[in-house]
Amino acid sequence: MTGLGERLERVVGKKSADALEGAFKLATAGDLLRHYPRRYAERGQLTDIAGLEVGEHVTVMAKVVSVTKRQMKTKRGTLVEVALTDGKRSLDCAFFNQPWHMEKLKPGMSALFAGKVTAFRQKLQLANPDYQLLDGDAETEAVEEFAGGLIPVYPSSAKIQSWQIAQCVQQALAVLDEITDPFPDALRDKLGLPPYEQAVRSIHRPAEWADLELARTRLKWDEALSVQLALAQRRQAANARPAPACPPTEGAILSAFDKRLPFTLTAGQVEVGEAIAADLSGEHPMNRLLQGEVGSGKTIVALRAMLQAVDSGKQAAMLAPTEVLAAQHARSLRELLGELGQGGELGAADNATKVTLLTGSLTAPQRKQAMLDAVSGAAGIVVGTHALIQDKVKFAALGLVVVDEQHRFGVEQRDALRGRAGENLSPHVLVMTATPIPRTVAMTVYGDLEISALRELPAGRSPISTTVVPVAEKPSWLDRVWQRVREEVGKGHQAYVVCPRIGDEEDGPGGSDDGRRPPLAVVEVTETLAAGPLSGLRLGILHGRLPTDEKDAVMRAFAAAEIDVLVATTVVEVGVNVPNATAMVIMDADRFGVSQLHQLRGRVGRGSAPGVCLLVTDMPGGTATRDRLDAVASTLDGFELARMDLELRREGDILGASQSGAKSGLKMLSLIRDEQVIADARVVAQALVADDPALTAYPGLAGMVHQVIDTERAEYLEKA
Secondary structure, X not given: OEOOOOEHHHHHOHHHHHHHHHHHOOOEHHHHHOOOOOEEEEOOOOOOHHHOOOOXXXXXXXXXXXXXXXXXXXXXXXXXXXXXXXOOOEEEEEEEOOOOHHHHOOOOOEEEEEEEEEEEOXXXXXXXXXXXXXXXXXXXXXXXXXXXXXXXXXXXXXXXXXXXXXXXXXXXXXXXXXXXXXXXXXXXXXXXXXXHHHHHHHHHOOOOHHHHHHHHHHHHHHHHHHHHHHHHHHHHHHOOOOOOOOOOOOOOHHHHHHHHOOOOOOHHHHHHHHHHHHXXXXXXXXXXXXXXXXXXXXXXXXXXXXXXXXXXXXXXEEEOOOHHHHHHHHHHHHHHHHHHHEOOOOOOOOOOOEEEEEOOOOOHHHHHHHHHHHHHOOOOEEEEOHHHHOOOOOOOOEEEEEEEOHHHOOHHHHHOOOOOOOOOOOOEEEEEEOOOOHHHHHHHHOOOOEEEEEOXXXXXXXXXXXXXXXXXXXXXXXXXHHHHHHHHHHOOOEEEEEOOEOOOHHHOOOOOOOOOOOOOEHHHHHHHHHHOOOOOOOEEEEOOOOOHHHHHHHHHHHHOOOOOEEEEOHHHOOOOOOOOEEEEEEOOHHHOOHHHHHXXXXXXXXXXXXXXEEEEEOOOOOOHHHHHHHHHHHOOOHHHHHHHHHHHHOOOOOOOOOOOOOOOOOOOOOOOOOHHHHHHHHHHHHHHHHHOOOOOOOHHHHHHHHHHOOHHHHHHHHHO
């Protein structure tokens, strides 16, 4: 018999253990048993082929339609082609120089097929997949394993397939000692949950769907309660670290600024502003997320909060993701403030403050002066990039930190601001985002951030129409794309063309192993357009590896309408404001995330003329990727898209550094589907921690928290 901490090599043998560790970093029996099935196939129920993604390693249950063999023209040898179906769509399998599959695979057979999805001649394909027959003449152990109605399908890889993982799990369950339940009996009974060991066995070997649902509910509660207990403990500890109180001051800069505003604040801006003002007035550190569509007026809300901090004798820091955006923010804040932001200059208002820009590319004298402004308190508002949070940058009295587009900053970078408000003080933090990304949504659902939203757009914003351009199916549409760009330029407007890659020597070839060509690059696309469909127009290039002064010069030229078409990477994703730009073409749109696409198209339609966004892709219709692009084209609601993005990408590892959704520390819990479990677990956790902060009376729960949230992850939560 063995415990959860037993090394896998002693449980499943060296070969399988090495494969599991290499593919999924599974080292112990406990790790393996927490590698839950991704889904369950019911015997006879085929996998939906339409949901497959190019580049994914998948396991599908499909039926063989036909098997053919032919000689390859370009290479010596044979090609066995197998057509599969799910009853609605087809999927091709190609076996190179493996003629024996002709004898094994027969039309009408069902099997599990595993491999990487590629695109060949605009059709989905599995090249040289592994497979496991589920009927026919296959007298294998696997068929015995799958004799039940529900077949577990595990996250797998080229190193180890789903059915092999199932066999390893079966070996582990057969030798497992009794598992101690971390939940106290009284709590488990109160919540109506099954014992932990029963849930672990049922999740891997469910007899029926009802057993499976009960097991899932129990395991979700373990994860939800672990996170909520950790957060509750940290919230309690954080109360010992107050923030500097910044109450409103009558007749100071904020009042003067409100009087000079040339427009009326929207109802949403007023409501959010009042909530932030109340947060800033207290000594409990504000940790608030401000969500709002591009152009909804987040900057005005943030500036008013910064002025409240300045009125209280404190400083505000604004962090931007790029130097281009930091410089633009600094210019924008100075323009909005006028003489109120010209502290120390001739003509400044009596109560003026100073707005200082501090970035890594400043000259030595400029940087020295900016740092002096910050440490002396001469600058009430300091704007910059990550250079702001280097150890040698000191503030006189930092009261508020505004982080623009939070997902561009690492948690460790944001954490570096702690303690900058003075000894044992934490500054108030306001995070702004135009499109919530999975981590932001995740941390919000878990109660780590208070949330405010600006849903209404100020008057004067123009509509944006978005269209998917499927060039593989309709090649002539690409010509129409460039005609459309010329039409906009002919009306006196400007356009963006966005590419996934730069295309210089440092960029590398950008190829992939999923059968697709390399992503399109700014350098090559610009040359092609200049020599072809956009010849005669003034084209500019913008990407992250240009020198800072060159980037600024290009943006100034584009803003001054000296460039007709700007070919760029996602460096234009946030903050670039050129109201005369009305068209955006996004090349290889399928290689961008939902949030990125929404952010990018927010660069057009910022003036009085309507905007157009064209999503160019060569992905086949009916794939999950195309569905994602169609969804972006169907709505301009960033809040709806953020939720869809979370569903598509999964939540990511909210307890670690990854934001991609590839590997989550939470295996069972879904932020979309399990919000009620999370909310209920929060109530239970708060009560437990209020009664027993160290969980001394609940050693099982304390161990569970430590297991799901190790020291590194706990520190991450505290920082986040």
